Amino acid sequence: MFTVQFVxxxxxxxxxxxxxxxxxxxxxxxxxELLATGDKGGRVVIFQRxxxxxxxxxxxxxxxVYSTFQxxxxxxxxxxxxxxxxxxxxxxxxPQQNAAHFLLSTNDKTIKLWKVSERDKRPEGYNLKDEEGRxxxxxxxxxxxxxxxxxxxxxxxxxPRRVFANAHTYHVNSISVNSDHETxxxxxxxxxxxxxxxxxxRSFNIVDIxxxxxxxxxxxITAAEFHPHHCNLLVYSSSKGTLRLCDMRxxxxxxxxxxxxxxxxxxxxxxxxxxxxxxxxxxxxxHSGRYLLTRDYLTAKVWDLNMENKPLEIYxxxxxxxxxxxxxxxxxxxxxxxxxxxNGSDSVIMTGAYNNxxxxxxxxxxxxxxxxxxxESSKPRAVLKPRRVCQGGKRRKDDISVDSLDFTKxxxxxxxxxxxxxxAIAATNNLYIFQDKFN
Amino acid sequence: MFPKGTKRKFSxxxxxxxxxxxxxxxxxxxxxxxxxxxxxQRQSLLDMSLIKLQxxxxxxxxxxxxxxxxxxxxxxxxxxxxxxxxWQIMTQALSAANAAAQCSADxxxxxxxxxxxxxxxxxMSTVSPQxxxxxxxxxxxxxxxxxxxxxxxxxxxxxxEECGSGSEEGDSDRLVEDSRTAEQVxxxxxxxxxxPSPDPALEELFSDVDASYYDLDTVLTGMQSxxxxxxxxxxxxxxxxxxSPLSSSTSxxxxxxxxxxxxxxxxxx
Numbered sequence: 001m002f003t004v005q006f007v008x009x010x011x012x013x014x015x016x017x018x019x020x021x022x023x024x025x026x027x028x029x030x031x032x033e034l035l036a037t038g039d040k041g042g043r044v045v046i047f048q049r050x051x052x053x054x055x056x057x058x059x060x061x062x063x064x065v066y067s068t069f070q071x072x073x074x075x076x077x078x079x080x081x082x083x084x085x086x087x088x089x090x091x092x093x094x095p096q097q098n099a100a101h102f103l104l105s106t107n108d109k110t111i112k113l114w115k116v117s118e119r120d121k122r123p124e125g126y127n128l129k130d131e132e133g134r135x136x137x138x139x140x141x142x143x144x145x146x147x148x149x150x151x152x153x154x155x156x157x158x159x160p161r162r163v164f165a166n167a168h169t170y171h172v173n174s175i176s177v178n179s180d181h182e183t184x185x186x187x188x189x190x191x192x193x194x195x196x197x198x199x200x201x202r203s204f205n206i207v208d209i210x211x212x213x214x215x216x217x218x219x220x221i222t223a224a225e226f227h228p229h230h231c232n233l234l235v236y237s238s239s240k241g242t243l244r245l246c247d248m249r250x251x252x253x254x255x256x257x258x259x260x261x262x263x264x265x266x267x268x269x270x271x272x273x274x275x276x277x278x279x280x281x282x283x284x285x286x287h288s289g290r291y292l293l294t295r296d297y298l299t300a301k302v303w304d305l306n307m308e309n310k311p312l313e314i315y316x317x318x319x320x321x322x323x324x325x326x327x328x329x330x331x332x333x334x335x336x337x338x339x340x341x342x343n344g345s346d347s348v349i350m351t352g353a354y355n356n357x358x359x360x361x362x363x364x365x366x367x368x369x370x371x372x373x374x375x376e377s378s379k380p381r382a383v384l385k386p387r388r389v390c391q392g393g394k395r396r397k398d399d400i401s402v403d404s405l406d407f408t409k410x411x412x413x414x415x416x417x418x419x420x421x422x423x424a425i426a427a428t429n430n431l432y433i434f435q436d437k438f439n
Numbered sequence: 440m441f442p443k444g445t446k447r448k449f450s451x452x453x454x455x456x457x458x459x460x461x462x463x464x465x466x467x468x469x470x471x472x473x474x475x476x477x478x479x480q481r482q483s484l485l486d487m488s489l490i491k492l493q494x495x496x497x498x499x500x501x502x503x504x505x506x507x508x509x510x511x512x513x514x515x516x517x518x519x520x521x522x523x524x525x526w527q528i529m530t531q532a533l534s535a536a537n538a539a540a541q542c543s544a545d546x547x548x549x550x551x552x553x554x555x556x557x558x559x560x561x562x563m564s565t566v567s568p569q570x571x572x573x574x575x576x577x578x579x580x581x582x583x584x585x586x587x588x589x590x591x592x593x594x595x596x597x598x599x600e601e602c603g604s605g606s607e608e609g610d611s612d613r614l615v616e617d618s619r620t621a622e623q624v625x626x627x628x629x630x631x632x633x634x635p636s637p638d639p640a641l642e643e644l645f646s647d648v649d650a651s652y653y654d655l656d657t658v659l660t661g662m663q664s665x666x667x668x669x670x671x672x673x674x675x676x677x678x679x680x681x682x683s684p685l686s687s688s689t690s691x692x693x694x695x696x697x698x699x700x701x702x703x704x705x706x707x708x
Contacts, residue, residue: 074704083499083701108500170503189503218511220504239504272484272515276508326480330487335505 023426025413029093029101032417034116035063035424036103037431038088042072044105046116046156047433061422063433067116067156072107084109090175094197097181102161104184108171111186113162113197121149167193167203174224180231187224187236190217194248206254207236207246222337223283230289233258241278241296243303261292261308263301273325273334281337286346287418293349295340298322300351302363315361315368318353320391320402333407341416341423352411355400356427357387373411373425373432384434478525481516488513499697 025038035047048066075084086107094102100117125147130136170188177184185206186193192207207224211217220239227233232248243261246254265274277297284293291312292303298319301311317338321328328334333354340351352358353370361368370387390399413426421436488509520526 080500083704085499171500217507220507222504239508272481272512275511275515279504279508326484329484332491332505335502335508 021429023413023429023431024087024089025091026415026424026426026431027091027093027103028415028417028424029103030095030418032419032422034066034093034101035415035433036091036093036105037424037426038071038091038105039429040085040087042070042074042086042088042107044069044071044088044091044103044114047431061420061435067158069114069158071105071112071114072110075109089172092175092177092184094177095181104175104177106172106175106186109165109168111164111172111175111195112160113164114158115161116156116158119155119157120151120153122152123147124150162197162200164195164200164203167195173222176224176226176234178226178231179229183231185224185226185234187221189220192221192224192234192236192254204252206234206248206252208253208255209238222280225283225285228285228287228289235283235285235292237280237283237294239279240275241280243280243283243292243294245305259305259308261303261311263310269322271325273329276329276334277325282339284340284342286342287344288346291346293340293342295338295351297334297336297338300340300349300361302349313363315349315359317351317359318389320389324402328407331407333410336410337412338410339413341414343416343421344419350414350416350423352414352425354407354410355389355405356409356411357389358411358414358425371434373427373430373434374409375430481519485513485516485520488516 021043022040023037024040025036027036028034029036033049035049037045037047039045045068046066047063050062050064052061071088072086074086076082077084084107088105089107091103091105094104094113096102100115103114103116105112105114124131125145127141127144127147128136164186168186168188168191170190172186172188174187175184176187182198183194183196186195186203187207190208190210191205193203194206195203207221209219209221218240222237222239224234224236227235233245234248234254235243235245237243241262244257245259245261247258248254250256250258265278280294280296282293282295285291286293290305292305294301294303294311295317298317298321300315300317302313302315304312325334338352340349342349347364348360348362350358350360356372356374357370358373359368359370370389371384372387385398388396388399389402389405390396391402395401409428411425411427415424417423423434425432425434491509492506492513517526520529
């Protein structure tokens with residue numbers, strides 16, 4: 001896969017300088033036709049892929065803005081005197097069942113179901129009102145007509161269909177649509193709730209790790225996801241680096257896990273930061289449902305659902321940071337939550353890093369590459385050049401030294417098209433879309 | 440950087456590692472220096488962690504995951520220090536410093552950062568004893584003390600007899616608390632019954648602070664009642680007293696930005 005270059009396609013950059021436009025989530029829909037991004041200001045922008053055009057070969061499959069809407073507004077919790085941020089933490093698409101598209105978007109407390117539909121026809125020829133909508137003088141109406149639908153400019157309408165509120169005391173970090181297409185889960189730091197997509201005033205608590213005494217709290221839920229095929233299975237990750245697979249058929253409350261995935265600690269690498277860097281920031285099932293991909297601070301790991309005692313594969317994302325953990329703790333970077341992604345065939349995994357770098361690992365060839373998402377290196381249709389971070393020793397031209405890495409430029413959110421080699425990278429307030437032209 | 444977490448060996452030399460007295464042919468003095476450097480690093484990590492726990496955003500609920508991870512780090516350090524006996528030394532050194540008038544100003548800094556006090560002089564039990572030492576590394580003669588104590592095999596169970604001797608009543612309460620097991624350490628975030636306040640001026644400064652702020656649930660999940668202290672007061676008081684906290688500059692700045700933002704919203708509406 002890495003013998004082929006990635007070409008920077010059309011850059012659909014939402015590059016505004018305000019802090020509220022920091023992209024906080026990126027998600028392709030199930031066909032890859034639509035790409036949704038959420039930002040810190042509570043806005044959602046949906047991009048649509050243009051159909052391939054034979055006359056303009058280079059414009060094939062470019063993503064253009066399809067719709068923009070304000071999903072969440074800032075709120076104020078009067079009981080606690082605290083602000084509830086409008087930042088969109090996650091967006092998940094529902095599988096498409098009719099002409100409209102549905103997505104779930106969530107901030108820290110409230111999940112909303114949005115319907116995205118197109119309107120390209122409008123009725124004309126009403127009997128009681130004229131073209132501008134004014135009521136007609138009835139004396140002028142001599143015959144009845146049936147209104148006909150005439151084409152109009154495409155309009156994309158977005159409307160909130162459900163609001164799932166007041167179910168989370170803590171901050172929602174994950175939502176996941178079940179394969180039954182009827183239910184979904186929302187996970188906060190201590191609890192996971194199961195919802196029916198049609199019912200907003202009731203949800204079922206299926207995982208609760210809140211201790212009786214909050215003073216005894218040592219572990220939180222960091223991410224959760226449903227199995228892609230088995231509607232009874234879900235996985236959730238913790239701040240202690242463990243994964244728990246739960247089967248909803250076993251009990252109503254899935255506090256007791258079916259499987260516990262945990263890697264034994266390496267005593268030679270132990271430090272005061274061991275626990276923090278083992279905290280899992282993202283967990284994703286493979287498309288096949290056979291594997292799990294997790295991301296902690298320094299590594300990405302692939303787990304086999306059938307092997308609980310250790311991961312199948314471990315990929316070092318940026319091991320050169322291991323000696324800098326104290327500084328990264330001081331500036332809080334050690335708490336950054338990087339996401340990870342599978343490609344469509346589960347053969348390549350991708351995750352972000354600092355300095356606007358992101359990494360891809362080919363599971364079969366064991367080769368990896370570091371690429372950069374930046375304006376300077378991403379002219380339209382440019383080929384992305386592999387980057388390298390050097391840690392002293394031999395230094396090649398264009399290498400970046402560890403000390404010159406920019407830790408404010410972090411790629412936390414990445415997404416991979418479900419079937420093709422198209423990736424979406426969120427770099428602060430810019431969205432980059434790269435595709436593999438030689439597919 | 441931090442050396443690997445292996446059990447450190449007590450140095451036989453018993454010499455206080457002085458800066459100007461280096462003898463590279465004496466591996467034991469080098470070892471002692473390394474060990475004291477490790478303890479300084481560990482102490483600074485502890486201080487940094489405690490400050491991080493304190494300076495959570497006052498307007499938005501603090502990130503629970505981050506708070507839990509930092510608290511676990513603090514507990515881990517405290518466990519190790521308890522095992523080494525460093526904990527007892529620090530608390531004893533604290534009681535010594537308490538008597539020393541010269542330390543009172545520095546003590547103010549630390550106590551203010553880490554201990555909110557009501558009129559009754561409530562303190563956070565585990566936090567307060569070490570708080571003053573965080574700004575006074577080495578002044579309590581930690582190195583010689585450590586060498587004396589290092590041979591002991593400290594249990595994590597209560598050594599109230601040992602700790603309580605020769606210290607003030609308020610300190611002995613805290614010392615007993617400190618030597619509890621790790622599980623109970625986390626519980627020290629609770630407000631205990633008032634210990635005598637070390638400084639009436641400090642009491643006055645914080646007399647209107649709501650003690651429930653320090654309930655752990657509150658700390659981790661956001662404030663349960665409106666803070667009596669305005670959003671700018673804490674930062675002002677921090678800057679006006681002594682050295683600024685270790686790593687708060689960036690968080691202070693972001694806090695100020697957030698405060699500006701919320702003030703805009705309030706004023707705008």
